[in-house]
Each structure stands twice: as structure tokens, then as C-alpha cells.
Amino acid sequence: MKFPRLTDTTLRDGSHAVSHRFTPEQIRIVVHKLDEAGIPVIEVSHGAGLHGSTIQQGFSAYPEFELLAEALNTVKQAKIASLFVPGIGTSIELKQAAEMGIDVIRIAVHCTEADISQQHFELAKQLGLEAVGFLMMAHTQPPSVLVKQAKLMESYGADCVYVVDSAGSMLPSDAEERVQALKDALSIEVGFHAHNNLGLAIGNTIAAMKAGADQIDGTLRGLGAGAGNAPTEVLVAVLKKMGFDTGLNLSILMDLAEDVIAPMLPYPIVIDRDNLSSGYAGVYNSFLLHVRHAAEKFGVNASDIVEELGKRQAIAGQEDWILDVAVKLAERK
Numbered sequence: 455m456k457f458p459r460l461t462d463t464t465l466r467d468g469s470h471a472v473s474h475r476f477t478p479e480q481i482r483i484v485v486h487k488l489d490e491a492g493i494p495v496i497e498v499s500h501g502a503g504l505h506g507s508t509i510q511q512g513f514s515a516y517p518e519f520e521l522l523a524e525a526l527n528t529v530k531q532a533k534i535a536s537l538f539v540p541g542i543g544t545s546i547e548l549k550q551a552a553e554m555g556i557d558v559i560r561i562a563v564h565c566t567e568a569d570i571s572q573q574h575f576e577l578a579k580q581l582g583l584e585a586v587g588f589l590m591m592a593h594t595q596p597p598s599v600l601v602k603q604a605k606l607m608e609s610y611g612a613d614c615v616y617v618v619d620s621a622g623s624m625l626p627s628d629a630e631e632r633v634q635a636l637k638d639a640l641s642i643e644v645g646f647h648a649h650n651n652l653g654l655a656i657g658n659t660i661a662a663m664k665a666g667a668d669q670i671d672g673t674l675r676g677l678g679a680g681a682g683n684a685p686t687e688v689l690v691a692v693l694k695k696m697g698f699d700t701g702l703n704l705s706i707l708m709d710l711a712e713d714v715i716a717p718m719l720p721y722p723i724v725i726d727r728d729n730l731s732s733g734y735a736g737v738y739n740s741f742l743l744h745v746r747h748a749a750e751k752f753g754v755n756a757s758d759i760v761e762e763l764g765k766r767q768a769i770a771g772q773e774d775w776i777l778d779v780a781v782k783l784a785e786r787k
């Protein structure tokens with residue numbers, strides 16, 4: 455089994471879990487410690503990517519480029535990545551982030567919509583960035599569909615394409631067969647991004663590695679949308695136990711998770727009823743904060759909203775359905 459490159463996305467996917475309230479000081483401490491621990495790639499942006507700070511996605515407490523500047527000024531060795539979702543971000547923010555000095559852009563689209571990413575991959579490559587594709591909600595499609603979409607990204611210049619388990623809905627066999635199919639069909643690297651709604655984030659990441667994943671993701675303390683991601687410090691401990699010479703400092707990561715990240719959390723990252731039903735129904739994890747707000751506002755059950763979104767097969771970008779469903783459920787009451 456190959457030792458994959460680890461991207462820590464605490465300061466991006468984890469931003470969902472703190473309602474996008476990271477401060478420049480928190481960014482500085484976390485980047486400094488992740489860098490010191492030897493993490494090769496650190497992702498920083500709003501949870502929904504560049505320009506994600508909107509009424510639809512939730513406003514950030516601090517301007518995104520102030521946070522990105524803090525990360526870039528702090529880092530010594532790691533690459534800094536940002537997420538970009540076409541339609542949420544535009545080429546303006548992509549150019550600005552590149553000019554500021556990010557190294558990697560991760561371009562995320564629903565897993566049947568790769569064609570909308572062409573101009574952004576091409577721009578990213580012109581700007582000299584490493585360009586990584588994210589096929590979100592990859593549990594919804596069979597490997598053959600993902601291969602076609604990943605090949606499109608490859609043809610646009612992607613350096614890597616990720617199978618993204620956005621709903622934390624995959625079993626290890628799902629992760630393994632999807633990564634394997636991409637590995638067999640592509641000449642570029644393949645990655646895997648896990649969520650923990652079924653308690654399988656670490657197991658699925660190991661299954662993806664068995665299939666040859668070149669890149670994997672984690673977040674400190676599992677901080678992330680829904681039930682969170684594969685916890686970076688646990689992943690590193692497991693990789694060490696598997697015999698990999700990781701070159702990563704586990705004790706710095708454990709201290710960072712325990713002493714810095716845990717006290718920041720407004721609520722513990724656990725598999726509760728809402729995010730378990732989300733993973734079970736295969737609903738996009740980034741909806742969950744909005745679902746909880748809507749449930750409270752309209753006096754309905756969050757898991758009923760999740761169930762209905764699952765029936766409608768809602769995808770990223772359809773956040774407005776959350777309100778629609780909540781209002782309809784409240785009317786029915």
C-alpha cells in the first residue's frame with residue numbers, strides 16, 4: 455500500500471462546524487502547528503470555498519482573504535490549498551487567491567457536473583496552481599459514471615481527482631471500488647475525502663488507500679460538516695500503526711486537537727440522530743447546519759427535513775430547498 459499525501463482541511467471543512475467563525479489568531483496557531491507537525495497540505499477557506507461567505511452558505515466572521523493571508527504569512531513548509539466551487543466562487547476570487555500565493559486549488563462540483571469546471575481548471579493551470587478535482591456526493595453514482603466525469607477533469611488539466619463522500623454514506627467497499635475504478639482509468643492521481651456519519655471515515659480512507667489512493671483528507675478532532683471528517687490525528691496514529699514511516703509528528707497533532715481545537719467547538723463532533731440520518735439517507739452534509747436552523751425556526755424535526763431532502767435527492771447548491779421543506783413540514787403539522 456502506498457503512503458498517500460495528507461491534506462488537513464480543519465480550516466476549510468472544519469469551518470462548517472464553527473459556523474465559519476474562525477479568527478485570524480486561530481488560523482495562525484493551527485497553521486503553525488500543522489506545519490510544525492509536517493502536514494504537507496493545509497486547506498484554508500470558507501467551508502463552501504472561496505466567496506462562500508453569503509446569506510445562502512452562512513457569513514464568515516472575518517473576510518476570507520484576511521484569513522488566507524494569515525495562513526500564507528504563517529506557513530513555512532506546507533502547501534496552502536483553497537476550495538473553489540464554481541458558481542459560489544468566480545474566477546475573480548480564484549485569481550486573487552493565486553496572486554496571494556496559494557499552491558493548490560481544489561475545484562468541487564456535483565459528481566455528474568464535471569463539465570462546469572473546465573474554465574476553472576484551465577485558469578488554475580494558467581495561474582500555475584496545482585489543480586485538484588472534487589467529485590462531490592460520489593456515493594450517488596456508480597464507478598463507471600465517476601470515471602467519465604473524472605476523465606473530463608483530467609482532460610481539463612486536473613492533477614488529481616477525488617472521490618468525495620460528501621454525505622458520509624459510503625461503506626468501505628463503495629470507497630474501494632470507486633477509487634479503484636478511477637485508478638484504473640486515469641493517468642493522474644486519485645484522492646479520497648471521507649465523512650463520518652456512519653462511523654466509517656477512517657475505515658473508508660484505509661479502504662481507499664487499499665485501492666491505491668494517492669491523496670487523503672483529515673481534520674483535527676474530525677471537525678467538519680455533518681458528523682465531521684476523518685480525524686487527522688487518528689488517521690496519523692493508524693498510519694503509523696500500519697507501519698508507514700509518515701514523517702508526521704503525532705504528539706503535536708494530538709496536542710493541537712485536544713488543547714486548541716476541542717475548546718473552539720460550539721458542540722462536540724458526534725454521530726447524533728441528525729447526522730446519522732443524513733448519512734443513512736445520503737444527504738449532503740453541508741446542509742446540516744442550515745437544516746438545524748430551519749428546524750428550530752419552523753418548529754419541525756431536523757431529521758424529517760433530512761429525510762425529505764434525501765427523497766428529493768438534493769445536491770449542493772439546492773440549499774433553498776431546506777427552507778421550502780421546513781415550511782411545508784410546518785404547514786402539515
Ligand SMILES: CC[C@H](O)CC(=O)C(=O)O
Pocket residue numbers: 467501502503537539562588590591618619620621647649679740770
Ligand atoms: C462546498 C464544498 C463541499 O462541502 C466539499 C466537501 O468537502 C464535501 O463535499 O464533502
Ligand SMILES: [Mn+2]
Pocket residue numbers: 467620647649678679
Ligand atoms: Mn467535506
